[in-house]
Amino acid sequence: MENKDNNKTPVSTRVIAVKVDDLTVAYNYKPVLWDIDLEIPEGVLMAIVGPNGAGKSTLIKAILGILKPIAGSVSIYDKPYDKQRQLVAYVPQKGSVDWDFPTTALDVVTMGTYGSLGWIKRPGQKQKKAALEALEKVGMLAFKGRQISQLSGGQQQRIFLARALVQNASIYFMDEPFQGVDATTEIAIINILKELRKAGKTVIVVHHDLQTVPEYFDWVTFLNVKKIATGPVKDIFNDDNLTKTYGINYKVSIQE
Amino acid sequence: MELAEYFKLVFTDYTLRTITLGTAILGAVTGMLGSFAVLRKQSLLGDAISHAALPGIAIAFLITGAKDSNTLLLGALVSGLVGTFWIRGIVKKTHLKSDTALGLILSLFFGFGMLLLTFIQKQPNANQAGLDKYLFGQAATLVESDVWLMAIITGLCLFVLLLFWKEFKILLFDADYTKTLGFNTKTIDILITSFIVLAIVLGLQTVGVVLMSAMLLAPAAAARQWTNSLSKMVFLAAIFGAFSGVFGTAISASQTNLSTGPVIVLVAAVFVIISFVFSPSRGLLFKQIRFIKNRRDLELHKTLALMHHIAETHDDISHPHAIKLLNNFQGFTRKTLQKLVEKNYVTLDGNMWSLTKTGFETAKNLYTKQTTEDE
Numbered sequence: 001m002e003n004k005d006n007n008k009t010p011v012s013t014r015v016i017a018v019k020v021d022d023l024t025v026a027y028n029y030k031p032v033l034w035d036i037d038l039e040i041p042e043g044v045l046m047a048i049v050g051p052n053g054a055g056k057s058t059l060i061k062a063i064l065g066i067l068k069p070i071a072g073s074v075s076i077y078d079k080p081y082d083k084q085r086q087l088v089a090y091v092p093q094k095g096s097v098d099w100d101f102p103t104t105a106l107d108v109v110t111m112g113t114y115g116s117l118g119w120i121k122r123p124g125q126k127q128k129k130a131a132l133e134a135l136e137k138v139g140m141l142a143f144k145g146r147q148i149s150q151l152s153g154g155q156q157q158r159i160f161l162a163r164a165l166v167q168n169a170s171i172y173f174m175d176e177p178f179q180g181v182d183a184t185t186e187i188a189i190i191n192i193l194k195e196l197r198k199a200g201k202t203v204i205v206v207h208h209d210l211q212t213v214p215e216y217f218d219w220v221t222f223l224n225v226k227k228i229a230t231g232p233v234k235d236i237f238n239d240d241n242l243t244k245t246y247g248i249n250y251k252v253s254i255q256e
Numbered sequence: 257m258e259l260a261e262y263f264k265l266v267f268t269d270y271t272l273r274t275i276t277l278g279t280a281i282l283g284a285v286t287g288m289l290g291s292f293a294v295l296r297k298q299s300l301l302g303d304a305i306s307h308a309a310l311p312g313i314a315i316a317f318l319i320t321g322a323k324d325s326n327t328l329l330l331g332a333l334v335s336g337l338v339g340t341f342w343i344r345g346i347v348k349k350t351h352l353k354s355d356t357a358l359g360l361i362l363s364l365f366f367g368f369g370m371l372l373l374t375f376i377q378k379q380p381n382a383n384q385a386g387l388d389k390y391l392f393g394q395a396a397t398l399v400e401s402d403v404w405l406m407a408i409i410t411g412l413c414l415f416v417l418l419l420f421w422k423e424f425k426i427l428l429f430d431a432d433y434t435k436t437l438g439f440n441t442k443t444i445d446i447l448i449t450s451f452i453v454l455a456i457v458l459g460l461q462t463v464g465v466v467l468m469s470a471m472l473l474a475p476a477a478a479a480r481q482w483t484n485s486l487s488k489m490v491f492l493a494a495i496f497g498a499f500s501g502v503f504g505t506a507i508s509a510s511q512t513n514l515s516t517g518p519v520i521v522l523v524a525a526v527f528v529i530i531s532f533v534f535s536p537s538r539g540l541l542f543k544q545i546r547f548i549k550n551r552r553d554l555e556l557h558k559t560l561a562l563m564h565h566i567a568e569t570h571d572d573i574s575h576p577h578a579i580k581l582l583n584n585f586q587g588f589t590r591k592t593l594q595k596l597v598e599k600n601y602v603t604l605d606g607n608m609w610s611l612t613k614t615g616f617e618t619a620k621n622l623y624t625k626q627t628t629e630d631e
Contacts, residue, residue: 065436092430098295103485111430114439120419147484
């Protein structure tokens with residue numbers, strides 16, 4: 001498991017954490033994702049970028065089996081995703097749930113332990129302790145008893161992050177974790193993501209803010225229904241790929 | 257019969273006891289399951305299920321020719337389930353929204369059921385009279401075996417609820433995430449839905465097809481107002497449902513010509529209204545009171561801040577200033593001034609006011625204090 005210095009190790013010798021083959025997804029007749037092949041090496045912090053409707057969230061959902069693809073397969077560390085679920089954690093878009101649900105912050109974070117518990121078994125002291133630790137990691141320990149509707153948007157996002165952290169996975173998929181959060185929360189979240197990378201985890205993030213890509217991420221995938229490019233940020237995050245992806249003459253100043 | 261008399265009779269009179277127990281159990285189980293329907297935003301599902309059950313009752317009668325309530329309810333269960341899964345199917349396979357699918361199935365099944373009922377009524381069979389009780393319900397026809405059936409189903413439902421509590425909760429909150437954890441969400445979903453169908457079918461004889469959905473929604477909607485915990489909500493909804501059953505039966509038994517089902521539903525509605533108005537955290541009344549109080553506090557703070565601003569210009573913070581100075585300030589009234597005096601922030605002397613030391617300090621820390629309290 002070599003992940004000390006991501007950008008210097010050649011891609012071919014690195015362990016592949018996520019492999020997507022020929023993935024095609026369509027809601028109706030029009031494909032949302034067309035024939036995606038993707039290899040994500042272990043230990044990268046990767047951004048998925050692309051315009052609205054490019055299929056970024058769909059890609060994550062299809063990889064995680066939330067959506068059924070028309071064709072294609074996903075493997076996690078060379079085994080089918082179904083057998084490797086325990087290695088994968090998911091942070092959905094904040095807006096995908098009803099935050100007026102009658103439950104507390106601690107309770108939501110504890111849900112991250114349900115997968116390892118399996119059917120019927122209830123969370124006990126061990127699970128509660130893990131949830132509290134995760135709350136502390138995201139700086140939300142003081143809010144553990146708070147009804148979730150009484151949390152701010154940034155706090156709700158941290159709760160979702162904590163819920164994924166509890167899963168203690170190897171690969172994290174996050175759907176726009178920076179959406180609608182303030183600068184403080186954004187920094188807090190990116191620091192946690194960088195810590196995860198440091199611990200050898202692979203983090204895949206649907207990301208909108210192109211300006212912060214070089215600063216936050218070391219790997220990037222350009223997506224617009226088809227995969228445009230994937231690789232190290234310093235090699236492929238350029239105006240050419242941005243223009244190909246966004247369709248307009250895009251100029252982002254990248255400091256080399 | 258007076259209400260007091262009813263409560264005496266309920267322990268001795270067999271029929272009354274049966275009906276009361278039946279409606280109480282029914283209220284409890286529908287309240288419990290209704291919480292799930294409400295939280296899944298499937299409030300209308302109950303209405304569709306109960307209407308979809310009607311043709312099942314008619315077909316069961318046509319096949320068996322008997323009026324045995326268990327047979328008829330079995331028919332209701334089958335057609336209720338068919339209706340429910342058709343709704344799911346329509347939503348999944350077409351682009352129709354779930355409210356359209358619900359409305360479609362509801363009216364389609366209900367129309368078919370009514371057609372069958374009129375057909376049955378034209379038949380020369382003495383048995384057919386009384387099938388229409390399933391439309392509006394007739395609690396008086398409850399017998400002991402019906403109540404036993406309700407009790408058994410409720411017990412089973414409670415058992416399943418406790419067993420799969422964790423799975424139910426996470427599915428209700430975040431279905432996609434539940435899937436990624438490796439749970440088969442379809443199984444959990446079918447389990448919840450089947451029990452909702454079961455509970456509705458159980459209530460058809462008592463409350464009837466038309467009003468049954470209220471039994472599902474009203475106790476749950478009322479319970480949501482009082483708590484922010486799912487388990488407490490389910491528990492409260494069961495209690496509200498049970499009490500609606502008991503009070504409804506009591507009121508309808510103590511008056512002549514009041515049918516039980518509608519009265520139960522009305523009692524449940526009273527629970528809802530009370531909860532909407534009087535719940536401490538979510539109720540309209542306390543919300544309004546809090547709103548007014550916050551406004552007053554803010555006005556007070558603003559006035560105090562202005563006074564602080566004026567007082568600051570003097571070396572002596574308690575130097576008296578004219579009340580006239582404050583008159584142009586919005587939010588200032590005599591009453592606010594009086595309040596400030598009561599709090600010992602300000603002293604008055606004729607037409608002059610002066611800040612006290614506490615008043616000055618409070619005003620100085622007002623803004624910083626508020627922000628830290630908010631965090």
